[in-house]
Amino acid sequence: MKAQSLLASMLIGAISLQTISASADNNFRDVLDIPAAITELASKQLITGLTLAGERIVGVGRRGHIVYSDDGGGTWLQSKVPVSSDLNAVHFPSPKVGWAVGHDGVVLRTTDGGLSWERKLDVRMAQKLFATPEQADSDQASKTELSFLGVWFETQERGFVVGAFNQIFRTTDGGNSWELWSERAENPMGLHLYAVRAIGEDVYICGESGLVMKLDRQAGQFRLLDTGYGGTFFGVTGTPGYILAYGLRGNIFRSIDGGKNWRKVEGNISTSLVADGVTQTGEVLLLSTDGQVIRSPVNGEHFRKIPGLSAVPVAASIVPLNDDKSFVVGGGRGLSKQALR
Structure with a gap:
């Protein structure tokens, strides 16, 4: 079972307090050079990504905070992280x-x-790797924006990270080296990419303006799929029998033929859907920004709201637990455990 948070960049921007302003402070240090502060409040602040590591729950969020729980979300401990940058997704x-x-x-x-973490890439490292000689000489490369919003790994060593402005990076050796895959994607407008996910044997990326792409393994390219929808998709999920793409204003689209054809699914919700989780029994949970959770017990064809949930301001991430009776939601005020049944 996997779960992934797909948080819109506008949500991150609205919550983040990490914006760096030009000032005369001679003591300024880059967040890339500052380890995440150890604080008892780490699990009570914005958690933008949640997943399971075996039985352990791991969440990531603001200022480089990563927290984990070994008792089903009852108590949380903080990991050692070498940076203070806002984190968006975990896998x-x-x-x-x-x-x-x-x-x-x-x-x-x-x-x-998840107890401790090491840096395998950052904007400074990436721009040194991919800058032209002219950029390297002028230090232009170090000023380029680079924000990753989604991550998925097929094995411990091989996977993709995706982000704003069609950023796609791939590694096959555990992050020791990276390939830039942006030009291998049918995304000529450079639309933001919010999530990357494997469903069965296929790998999908979703983003702005109804963008969904599927990996053509033989060609080594991400091919554009026609969903018939023009709004943003924040996530893609499903099981080997079907695919769901979800996003703005509660829109959900479903395909049962590998993305060739899509049909809109009624979710009975009008707020944006930003995160998902699949239970051990195959139920799909979708989380809205206002903390509502809708679920589909059968093949993603019909969704209904889970009643009686505790309020979660600025909800951003969700993970069903292995007991199939509960799930954890991350939001602007941290983490809460909720009953599934």
């Missing part, structure tokens, strides 16, 4: 090895189940 291809991504081009890796 574990195995219980021990996981990846987290965020602003400033940050890509982090853990090999101990």
Whole structure:
């Protein structure tokens, strides 16, 4: 079971307090050079990404905070993180090895189940890798924006990170080296990419203006799919039998033929859907920005709201727990555990 948070950039921008302003402060230090502060409030602030690492719950959020729970969300501990950049998404291809991504081009890796993290990429490293000689000489490369919003790894060593302005990076050696895949995607307008996800054997990326792309493994390219929708998709999920793309104003579209044809699904919700989770029994949960959760018990064809949930201001992430009786939601005030049944 996997879960992933797909948070719109406008939501991140509205919440983040990490904006750096030009000032005369001679003590200024880049957030890339400052380890995340250890604080008892880490689990009570914005958590933008949630997933499971085996039985452990791992959440990422503001100012480089990463927290984890080994008792089903009852108590939370904080991980050691080498940066203070805002983090947006997290994925574990195995219980021990996981990846987290965020602003400033940050890509982090853990090999101990999320207890500690190491930097595998940031904006400064990326621009040195991919800058032209002219850019390198003028220091232009270091000023380029780089924000990652989604991450997915097929194995512990091989995976993709995606983000704003069609940014797609790929590694096949655990982050020791990176390939720039942006020109391998049918996204000529450079639309923002909010999520990357495998469903069955296929890999999908979704983003602005109804964008959904599917990996053509043989060609080594992401091919554009026609969803018939022009609004933003914040996430893509499903099981090997079907695909769901969801986003603005509660819109959900479903395909049962690998993305060739799509049909709108009624979710009975009007607020934007930003995160998803799939339970052990195959139920799909979709989370809205105002903390509502809708679920589909059968193949993503019909959704209904889960009643009686506690309020979650600025909801951003969700993960169903392995007991299939509860889930954890992350939002602007941290984490809360909710009953599924």
